[in-house]
Amino acid sequence: MSENRAHLTPLDFRNIYCVGRNYRLHAAELGNEVPTSPMIFTKPTHAVIEMTDGSLIVPGSQGSVHYEAELVFAVGRTYEARIDCGELLSSFTVGLDLTLRDVQERLKAKGQPWLAAKGFRNSATLGRWKDFQGMNAMEEQDFGLRINDKEVQRGNVRDMVFDLQTIIDFIGQNYGLAAGDLIYTGTPAGVGSLNEGDLLEVWWNEESLGRAQVKMG
Template sequence: MKNFVTAGRTIIAIGRNYRDHALELGNKVPTSPFFFLKPTSSYVTKPSPIEIPRGCTVHHEVELGVVIGQRGRDIDPAEADSYIAGYALALDLTARNVQEEVKKKGLPWTTAKGFDTFTPVGTFIPKHLVPNPHHVRLWCAVDDVVRQDGYTSDMIFQIPQLLAHVSSIMTLQPGDLLLTGTPKGVGAITPGQVITAGLSVDAKAGDLEQLHFPIVQRNGGFEYRPAK
């Protein structure tokens, strides 16, 4: 699934899967998994930049992505590993001011999460290079200042439970990407900045993967205007 960015049909993003992240945004800690979908048109890979839509306050969220390797429906958690082809380092970007407005109205988050370039991703990481996906360090820096630095061991719901839950609702397909949630420390990014993120499975060996994306203003397209 090296070509998951072009082959996958769906990006499934788990919400509030780290307790401290849920609390930093004033949200309740979930008692069961929930997810939202992002369009694959939101993928961006190097050397392309992240684009900030006009009027949007955009936040970074670094995440471990799980790349699906085979079709899965009603997956047994005990067999979940056999459905995983590998992993990817990803950022789930959120137009936070848009999200807050639609949340108040009880509307979907699609606009806030689905803009072009709102899912920056790295290269495919084969499964054997991540021996324990629940002991992975994730970090994110903006202009070399680290903002997020956490471990996947802090997930509320682990990957087998997430795959079982999602596949009980919708069939997973090869190349689909499951974003597993973000540690605390999310914050705004603006045009002119550079965002860097990393993933490591062994502190002594350094990062297994890094992302580097310049951030620019998007010209044209959507412009956020608060409701009156």
């Protein structure tokens, strides 16, 4: 896998795995129980869009669209049992797992899958990729999201319910992992609704990794 995937298209990606309720405070703010094992869902590759100072078009007629800033990791090789995450992962960025919250609540009430709420086009944003330097380096810095230049989310991998090694082992053993797969690792507290014209900026160690302006489609 290339060290810098900033110019690749969604066609270069394979599976998109997402971890739900992986930060306790986020689970609490939505009134959800913290899972006892990684809670995995997927998004289609058509959901991927890069944050490159353009417009981010999201549905405007299906209720509230919530932002969820997350660390996203790119897999660089095929998963093998007991492989260390430092060997498996090639790069990381900060992205957004966008959610149609009203739709999700209706689906949850009926016990139905979340695809309509989580898998719509442009629901998986990606910032600029950075080389993965191991877990110690990740724990030294925070990540987050600013909206209209105001910080709304801040998190650190230390706060995850399931650490990165646990996540890759769970996904790798149950579903498989290979080069081109992406893992969204969950969002910290502070999620909320997007509005027309909001300027979004994801960051790592206070460094901007991507910006986009919300347009309700």
